[in-house]
Structure formats: C-alpha cells, structure tokens
Amino acid sequence: MNNPLPWVTVQQLASYLHGSGGPVQLVDVREPQELELVHLPGFIHLPLSAYPRWGGDIFTYLRPDQETWVLCHHGVRSAQMCHWLTQQGFTNVKNITGGIDAYALQVDPALPRY
Secondary structure, three states, X not given: OOOOOOEEOHHHHHHHXXXXXXXXXXXXXXXXXXXXXOOOOOEEEOOHHHHHHHHHHHHHHOOOOOOEEXXXXXXXXXXXXXXXXXHOOXXXXXXXXXXXXXXXXXXXXXXXXX
16 A cells, blocks of 8 residues: 655645745646636646656656645545656655645635636
C-alpha cells in the first residue's frame, strides 16, 4: 500500500498565492473547458486527459526536486497526478485538498462553481 499522500489546504494555497511562500510549482490537471469557467493565477496547465501529449516530456514542464502542488475540481484527479509524479521521482508533491471547488467555497466565494 502507498504512503498517505501529502496535502495542502486551500487556505495554504491562498496564502501562497498572496505572497507568503517560496518557489512552488503549481499544476492544474483539469480540462480546458473547466479552466474557462474558473482558474487561479500561476498554474501550469497539464490536463490529466492529455497525458499522452505531455507525459513523456514532464521534466521539460516541471523540476522533480522542487515542491509541487496539484489542483483539480475536487481532489481526485490531482491525487492521481501526485501519485504519478512521485513514481517519476518527484520528491515533494502535495495534493490541494478539495480542489478549486473548496477554494471557491472556503476562500473566494466570488469564484464561479460548477
């Protein structure tokens, strides 16, 4: 069985986005149409469904030794991405619990929900 996946809260994400943290790679694995509805600044977009397109080139998008936080709608696809990144040798990967939906509910109610 895998070790529990490290995570960050949407409140920690909000603090980071407002300038209270060091360098973190932010990855959004949602679909393009989801990003059109709502997105946050600073994220690299790597849709999980487009894995065949970017999977083989992951090291051109991300550094395996840098802290990496992964976002999706609720936290399921981002957890899948976190596990995959760990298998590729990434050493500090965290799932953003609750995803963009929790961010809209708990941090910024002005953001659209879907």
